Amino acid sequence: MLEPAYQADVVVVGAGIAGLSAAHRLTSAGVSTAVLEAAPCVGGRMSTEKVDGFRLDRIGQLLFTSYPELRLTPGFEGLVLRAFAPGVLLHSDGRRHRAGAPASGRSARGALHVVRALASAPRSPVAAAPRTAAPLGGPVDQARLSTALARIAATPVERLLARPDLPAAAALAERGVPARTVEGFLRPLLAALLCDPDLTTSSRCADLALHAFARGRLCLPEGGAESVPELLARSLPPGTVHTGVRVTSVATNAVTTAEHGVVRCRAVLLATDARAAAELLPGLRVPDFHPVTVVHHTTDEPPQTGASLLLDADRGGPVAHTAVLSRIDPSRAPAGRALISSTVLGRPPEGVDTAVRMHLSRLYGTSTRRWETLAVHHTPEAVPAMRPPHDLRRPVRLLAGLYVCGDHRDTSTVQGALHSARRAAAAVLADLGAAASLHRADPAPSLPTAA
Structure with missing residues (x-):
């Protein structure tokens, strides 16, 4: 059977x-695209396990409503985000304190407000510990931090990136x-946000x-972390995404797959994790990684902390x-x-599980002996390390026809992965030329039949 000169403009x-x-x-620019995924489903590290009606994320990615790419990326029109309570809860010296929440709904973004332990917290030996100062220090320290957060909220990103890197x-x-x-x-907050204790x-x-x-x-x-990639996949043209297809080698005008042989194209975009990308292109650097372990429990008597993220300022356990x-997402x-x-970081x-249960008993001020363990997910290469000097805009164009994107090319966040994808797509479009002048393949590329 005769085959076309190429099956798609771009293979991702x-x-x-x-x-x-x-x-x-x-x-969206009119470029026919085939997405090849070795796994049986989309999502990569943004996966969710389903156990007895529970949705358990393998890596507990935290998002922000302020991420620009969540607003700018096509396909996210139906994305539903469930917000935590403002700020975070800090556990220190046997008590919980709220920090990072604006003093009022109309206050400047980034203003810091500290309140005493939640009034709804259960009366227990932990909750009844002697009163102590908030973990942020005295009023002067709190005012300084409030000013610093307000200032960083108002600082343009370009100025932040121009600071010395330490x-x-x-x-x-x-x-x-x-x-x-x-x-x-700051240490417990940044450790949670960066997965770097x-x-x-x-x-x-x-x-x-x-x-x-x-x-x-x-x-x-x-609905879990997997809802983000699944939403993107569903809103692509039918037939764009092909799962269960393992790519064994790449070139500027073709990829070779284990199941379907050679797929010809005008450009190739590598969008795998850093290690898989380096296996296909040995010249790419593989960064160090931060391991992450997520332990999921269930109970019919939940702790009274509301929809809050609870951090341990004392670092008294794992x-x-x-x-x-x-409470955040029913x-x-x-x-x-x-x-x-x-x-658990590191x-x-x-x-x-035993160590986590003991720590949670202190953090929540309640017994965890009757809690049921649903899953323990350990991911050794969960988050690419971003040690200084870190290039937040690593090149996405390796050469004409060959491109790469992912959180290892930007920041190791969902925002970074999406931003690198935008940069890579722009480079592909610039090299291919105006969409109207391209000789098109079919809008929904089909793979050749496996031999």
Whole structure:
């Protein structure tokens, strides 16, 4: 059977959010696109396991309502975000304190307001501990931090990226932030946002995380992390995404697959994770990674912390942050049950579930002995490390016809993955020329039949 000169204008390798969002931009410009994914489903690391009516994310990605790419990416019109309560809860010296919430709905974004422990917290030995100062220090320290967050919220991103690049911990020390404020608020917050408990991350990336925190609300996609890539995949032209297709080699005008032989094209965009991309293109650098472990529990008597993200300012156990996710997104648990998801950063301890239960008992001020463990998800290469000097705009155009995108080319966040996809799609379109002048393949590319 005669075959066309090419089956698609562009082949995208990888159906994570970077590859799918790039495919949206390409198809919207009239460029026929085939997305090839080795796994049986789309999403990559943004996956959700379903257990007895629960929706359990394998990596607890935290999003922000202030992420620009969530508004700018085609295909996200139907995305539903469930917001946490404003700010975060800090556990310190046996009590919980709210921090980072605006003083009022109309206050400047980024203003800091600290209140005492939640009045609704259960009366228990932990909750009844002697009164202590908030973990941010005294009123002067709190006022300084309020001013600093308001300032970073108003600072243009370009100015943040022009700052000297240091390890985040060193940058905080150099800026004269009181040690109590760093240890009591900024360190646990940044550790949660960057998945980096030692704050070795680039200070520019840390500033971007604080910028997003000060300007928006922490949130989760309704229905689990997988709902984001699934939404993108459903809104692409039918036949664009092909799962269960393993790419074994790439060139500027073709990819070779294990199942369907050679697929000819005008350009190839690698949108896999960093390690898989380097296996196809050995010259690409593989970064270090931050491991993440997420432990999911359920109970019929949930802790009284509302829809809040709870951080441990004392670092008294393995849990970096935890939340009753069913309070934020009820679709993640069946009726009458609560879903508590807790994140451990770095190498997990032996007997991680037991260690997490003991820590959660102190954080929530309640017994966890009757909680049921639903799943323990350990991902050794969860988040690419962003140590300084970190290039937030690593090249996406390797050469004419060959491109790469993903969170390892930008910041190691959903925002970074989407932004890198936008840069890569723009480079592809610029090299291919105006969409109206291209010789088109079929709008929904078909793969050759496997031999």
